[in-house]
Amino acid sequence: MQNPFRSEQAAFRFVWLTIGYFALIVVGAAIDRWLGLAVFVVETALIALWFTRRGDTQAPVKQAPALHSAGERRLLVVANETVAGPELLAELRRLAEGVPTRVLVVCPALNSPLRHWVSDEDGARVSASERLEASLAAMRAAGIVASGEIGDGDPLQAIADALRTFAPDELVISTHPEGRSHWLERDVVTNARERFALPVRHVVVDLEASAAVVAPAASAADAEGSP
Amino acid sequence: MSAHAEAHPSHPQPHRGSANEHPPPIHYSSRINPGIIGIFLFLGSEVMLFGSFFTVYFFDRVVTSHVHGGSPWPPYIPGTHTQYERPWFLALVNTCILVTSSFTMHWATTSAKRGNRAGLCSGMVLTLLLGTTFLLTQVVEYHRIGINTSNTAFAATFFGLTGLHACHVFIGLTILLAMTIRAFRGHFSPEKHHGLEIGGIYWHFVDVMWIVVYVTVYVL
Numbered sequence: 001m002q003n004p005f006r007s008e009q010a011a012f013r014f015v016w017l018t019i020g021y022f023a024l025i026v027v028g029a030a031i032d033r034w035l036g037l038a039v040f041v042v043e044t045a046l047i048a049l050w051f052t053r054r055g056d057t058q059a060p061v062k063q064a065p066a067l068h069s070a071g072e073r074r075l076l077v078v079a080n081e082t083v084a085g086p087e088l089l090a091e092l093r094r095l096a097e098g099v100p101t102r103v104l105v106v107c108p109a110l111n112s113p114l115r116h117w118v119s120d121e122d123g124a125r126v127s128a129s130e131r132l133e134a135s136l137a138a139m140r141a142a143g144i145v146a147s148g149e150i151g152d153g154d155p156l157q158a159i160a161d162a163l164r165t166f167a168p169d170e171l172v173i174s175t176h177p178e179g180r181s182h183w184l185e186r187d188v189v190t191n192a193r194e195r196f197a198l199p200v201r202h203v204v205v206d207l208e209a210s211a212a213v214v215a216p217a218a219s220a221a222d223a224e225g226s227p
Numbered sequence: 228m229s230a231h232a233e234a235h236p237s238h239p240q241p242h243r244g245s246a247n248e249h250p251p252p253i254h255y256s257s258r259i260n261p262g263i264i265g266i267f268l269f270l271g272s273e274v275m276l277f278g279s280f281f282t283v284y285f286f287d288r289v290v291t292s293h294v295h296g297g298s299p300w301p302p303y304i305p306g307t308h309t310q311y312e313r314p315w316f317l318a319l320v321n322t323c324i325l326v327t328s329s330f331t332m333h334w335a336t337t338s339a340k341r342g343n344r345a346g347l348c349s350g351m352v353l354t355l356l357l358g359t360t361f362l363l364t365q366v367v368e369y370h371r372i373g374i375n376t377s378n379t380a381f382a383a384t385f386f387g388l389t390g391l392h393a394c395h396v397f398i399g400l401t402i403l404l405a406m407t408i409r410a411f412r413g414h415f416s417p418e419k420h421h422g423l424e425i426g427g428i429y430w431h432f433v434d435v436m437w438i439v440v441y442v443t444v445y446v447l
Contacts, residue, residue, distance in 0.1 A: 022439070026446055
């Protein structure tokens with residue numbers, strides 16, 4: 001539902017819609033009071049129906065990255081606790097080998113729903129910032145040119161935000177192994193493949209065992225079968 | 228996403244996030260725009276406020292027509308067989324004045340967006356004058372209507388609803404006055420007119436509420 005007072009122009013339009021709505025009711029009521037009531041019911045029902053139908057037709061738009069200069073590879077990395085994991089670094093180093101590569105690391109500021117709704121995000125952003133710094137330092141040491149941002153608490157929204165300013169060739173999502181990963185539990189990788197029109201590479205980082213399992217880009221089966 | 232860090236092997240980054248630095252920048256979530264949340268909360272509170280007054284009005288109307296043996300609406304003046312007379316025609320004129328002020332407000336905003344300063348200033352002055360006329364006409368109406376809040380429940384709800392709206396108009400006029408002064412001082416431009424936009428939204432909201440009040444209280 002769109003806010004009828006989202007802008008001055010929309011509010012001005014709403015004034016005229018209100019006049020039209022009540023004018024019909026008054027005309028109906030002037031003829032017969034029950035007709036006025038019937039007009040009110042029908043108009044209200046039609047508006048409710050319009051809102052309902054309108055909501056159903058709003059399908060999410062598949063987002064594709066913008067074009068960038070040829071010969072350059074751009075990687076968008078989304079990771080939280082695993083952002084400085086050795087497996088992720090190794091994978092990025094492998095992907096950057098022999099090709100001029102730009103990496104944008106997005107670290108979602110994960111927060112509890114309650115804290116999110118009361119806008120208490122400072123702690124989450126400080127934690128995300130510290131993890132991002134550690135990751136960027138590790139990449140620097142590994143010779144990878146990268147920039148970093150703190151993203152929305154929702155990883156999919158964080159990716160969508162980053163796509164508006166960065167045009168990646170590939171999306172790399174780093175998670176804990178299945179069973180320990182909240183993102184895998186919420187099907188973040190599968191949803192990212194459905195929502196974004198670019199290859200999605202899933203890197204599993206086992207911080208405890210320090211053993212990486214890399215799932216190929218477009219295979220949903222691989223994503224499901226990740227350990 | 229406001230935080231942004233560049234990492235390059237040859238450009239070490241300063242440490243961020245320690246306690247002695249500035250707090251992190253304000254984060255505006257992409258999903259919940261603070262402006263949208265704000266305007267929804269405002270509208271919600273206003274709908275509840277007006278809704279409570281309308282509830283009392285309709286309750287009184289239903290009780291009057293059913294409990295008191297199907298007496299007409301508006302009810303009889305106590306001790307007489309004469310109905311209260313609602314000044315619907317004067318209120319209609321007032322409605323036209325307020326709707327016209329919405330037009331001039333929109334003209335002012337559109338002029339600001341197009342860089343037409345003369346149109347902006349003229350629109351703001353006209354809106355201010357029309358709003359003031361509306362308020363003064365309502366004062367005249369109160370003076371001549373011949374009832375007061377202590378007469379009956381109808382009179383109390385009538386003054387309650389129209390008075391509540393008049394308070395909103397007064398607040399709107401205060402905002403409009405500030406915006407008009409700013410318009411004459413050249414504070415608004417095609418790129419920067421957010422204050423005007425917000426004031427316009429409020430003024431149109433006041434207009435919408437008046438249409439609801441007019442139809443409910445004066446016509447139906």
